[in-house]
Amino acid sequence: MSPESRPPRGLVLVVEDEPAIADVVRLNLVKAGYGVHVQHDGAHALGDVRRLRPAAIILDVGLPGMDGIEICRALRADQDWTPVLFVTARDDEVDRIVGLELGADDYVTKPFSPRELVARVTGVLRRTQGTPETAPQTVGPLTIDTGRRRAYADDREFALTATEFDLLAYLMRRPGRVFSREQLLSEVWGYSSVAGTRTVDVHIAQLRAKLGEDSPIRTVRGVGYAAERSAAERR
Template structure:
């Protein structure tokens, strides 16, 4: 199920036909091309073959589930933005997905308009700012124009959301942000999404950046980046 992608091709992975058709309808109205897969193995093959601009990925798939699809994509160094769809408000599902490199998630039942807005937001972030400003703090170097990050001499692969969270902190060194402020600034929505999302992404960034991470925790408040 495809269409000419005016704004790029979105891979929708959903085994519920009615939901897949509804999501497809709204994405196409917004100018996206759409390709639908109904299982995990098909999704992995389609992601490799079609190189979509984003993946809307249901967790509860038959056989290979959405979490495993995302894990295999990231293991293959595929950092296409992934938006998880979960059938219940289960923190375990959400946190595991985020730890594996998902950029966002939405819980069923959801508004198709909100889902499309989330896709647009993550793609807008992925396009990055124009210009070549380079930020430095601790042992981390971040190139805003190329959307690349180095810890020491080693380049570090980040998801779109991880990059934007790190950039937001590094562009305002020393400023302390509450979790709800980071949700609003980076994800584009308020604290109803759960501040645990921020904690998981911070933990992932620290793990990837290692000793060179400039991020510090301000107990009882939130997070800040050290000054360069």
Template sequence: MSEARGLVMVVEDEPHIAELERDYLRAAGYGVHVESDGRAALDAVGRLSPVLIVLDVGLPGIDGVELCRRLRARDDWTPLVFVTARDDEVDRVLGLEVGGDDYITKPFSPRELVARVGSVLRRHHGPSTPSTLSLGGVRLDRDSRRVEADGRPVELTPTEFGLLAELIGHPGRVFTRPQLLASVWGQADYGQHRTVDVHVAQLRAKLGPACPIRTVHGIGYRADER
């Protein structure tokens, strides 16, 4: 499996539109999790920590604007692209004022949506992401795809590299298995938790005593100094 570009959450109650968005985003290398209800989406964002949300404004129950308000109120600033059927300047301004990052109006080109998703993610993560990460005895270079453990070169698979980069890129943060599945594998299959455990075990075997990954029992994993 090639390394995913992260999990995008699509919140859309029209199945044919959700399917179209899912297919094009997957083709662009993103994992995709779809929700059709605002309340379910609010809960899923907390579980999965997507890299971005594509959010329909006209949802039943909690609409898109209210969902965005609630996310920002709990200090969740996940990048967000609003989708709406209403081509009205007031709607666009309202959406962006409550904390949206971009806005696209139906009907839209799926390719334009993918381009906007990429643009928003570059603004949020591109220039500020360091190419070299170090923690304890581990050094990782994103550009050359090289890893060293206590000065010793280590060969990692693309998935192992992505998992290590995610963990040491956020030292001290505790990741649940669903969050790692979303961010590294680009999927939200709750039956695949064992996949994370197997890859962590492989990293520990390859990195040896330098490995900074710690098990947080009952929750998941974190990386910190030895």
């Protein structure tokens, strides 16, 4: 299937081996103003990403041949941080956590509401494409530049997914303030806690692993998370 002309909202690559589901997702994305390219075969999806440079990818986990997890792993290994939303027929927390740890930006299970899926895509793209130009923020050794979507400390720059960056930026814009998991889901992901606050924990763990000793994130037991200034910065 040839890609539709690119409207202002961008092109979405849908990688789904069930034609009926792919068609429903395509129709809803087109109705919302997106261009869509559908790929039913996982082995060809990587080539489509590199050729089409989509704004976002909706990726079925259970693809024949090369599955969605392998595709996401290959993209991130190539330093390709195109937003990825996993779709799976399994509502298993272990699978969900594995997907997020690989660098997925969101995760929905079948059966799902096509309108909700479109809303999730819109939410990710709104954050990544509509970031206002603000002065860089520094907490401890870490600096984020939201206009350029860069996170760095001294001469080190960190490769973050769209959602990891948005979560870090949200915390760092309000240093010292503690946010609950429910607040972070609502403000960063754009949906309620019914989706599961474990998503927040996994992304925090990923951020800490990537940032290492430069991470400003502090856990407030029983409450949530904060970006903590150093003692010298608080004086």
